[in-house]
Amino acid sequence: MNSLIIIGASGHGKVVADIARLNGYDDIAFLDDAPSLVKPLGYPILGKVSAFLEHLDSDFIVAIGNSDARRRIQNELNGAGAELATLIHPSAVVAHDAVICPGSVVMATAVLNPSSRVGTGCIINTGATVDHDCLIGDFVHVSVGAHLAGAVSIGDATWIGIGASVSNNISICSGCMIGAGAVVIRDIDKPGTYVGVPAHLQS
Numbered sequence: 001m002n003s004l005i006i007i008g009a010s011g012h013g014k015v016v017a018d019i020a021r022l023n024g025y026d027d028i029a030f031l032d033d034a035p036s037l038v039k040p041l042g043y044p045i046l047g048k049v050s051a052f053l054e055h056l057d058s059d060f061i062v063a064i065g066n067s068d069a070r071r072r073i074q075n076e077l078n079g080a081g082a083e084l085a086t087l088i089h090p091s092a093v094v095a096h097d098a099v100i101c102p103g104s105v106v107m108a109t110a111v112l113n114p115s116s117r118v119g120t121g122c123i124i125n126t127g128a129t130v131d132h133d134c135l136i137g138d139f140v141h142v143s144v145g146a147h148l149a150g151a152v153s154i155g156d157a158t159w160i161g162i163g164a165s166v167s168n169n170i171s172i173c174s175g176c177m178i179g180a181g182a183v184v185i186r187d188i189d190k191p192g193t194y195v196g197v198p199a200h201l202q203s
């Protein structure tokens with residue numbers, strides 16, 4: 001049996017479970033601190049997140065959208081010696097030399113072009129594209145349908161919102177939120193929320 005524990009049983013966790021099934025996991029279960037959740041895709045919720053220590057014979061993935069929570073729980077898993085999965089939907093296009101670090105998920109129809117690197121705990125969401133030579137830090141979320149042109153650099157825990165675009169050779173620092181539909185055409189070196197076309201610090 002290939003066992004996977006998914007931490008976080010929300011809608012995002014459900015999508016992750018579906019990818020895990022397609023990646024050959026046949027024993028999938030969730031941990032979540034919210035008691036009222038229904039079984040996502042029929043997979044069981046075995047208990048609270050703190051119960052992960054009882055399941056160290058399984059692989060793990062943290063399916064929580066909030067990057068701080070994702071980082072905190074993943075650090076706890078690492079500290080306990082847990083094995084982190086890397087999940088890639090079969091319809092994603094991933095260049096042969098692209099690097100995807102453990103704990104990251106690449107969703108359906110996403111594209112990762114040559115010489116790109118995705119750190120740990122990242123989400124490359126449905127239909128997102130990451131072009132050649134992009135450097136994506138840890139715990140980054142590239143949302144559904146967002147696009148990074150060539151040689152873009154994204155700092156840790158930055159969230160690129162749905163449908164946002166980042167022009168080529170642009171660098172965005174850690175701790176940014178790039179709003180839905182924004183177009184980033186200049187480097188961003190100060191953490192904050194940026195929206196609009198062209199993207200600017202939200203007032």
Ligand SMILES: CC(C)(COP(=O)(O)OP(=O)(O)OC[C@H]1O[C@@H](n2cnc3c(N)ncnc32)[C@H](O)[C@@H]1OP(=O)(O)O)[C@@H](O)C(=O)NCCC(=O)NCCS
Pocket residue numbers: 125143144160161162177178179180181182193194195196202
């Ligand atoms: C940028 C964002 C985080 C701001 O959220 P917020 O702080 O709650 O902002 P508010 O909704 O209070 O809006 C504040 C102002 O910013 C504007 N604004 C918010 N998001 C904007 C966006 N994406 N583009 C342009 N303007 C935006 C609002 O119109 C509002 O302007 P006003 O004060 O002139 O009326 C949010 O709107 C957003 O874009 N989230 C992306 C979510 C996402 O990508 N989800 C996908 C998951 S896969």
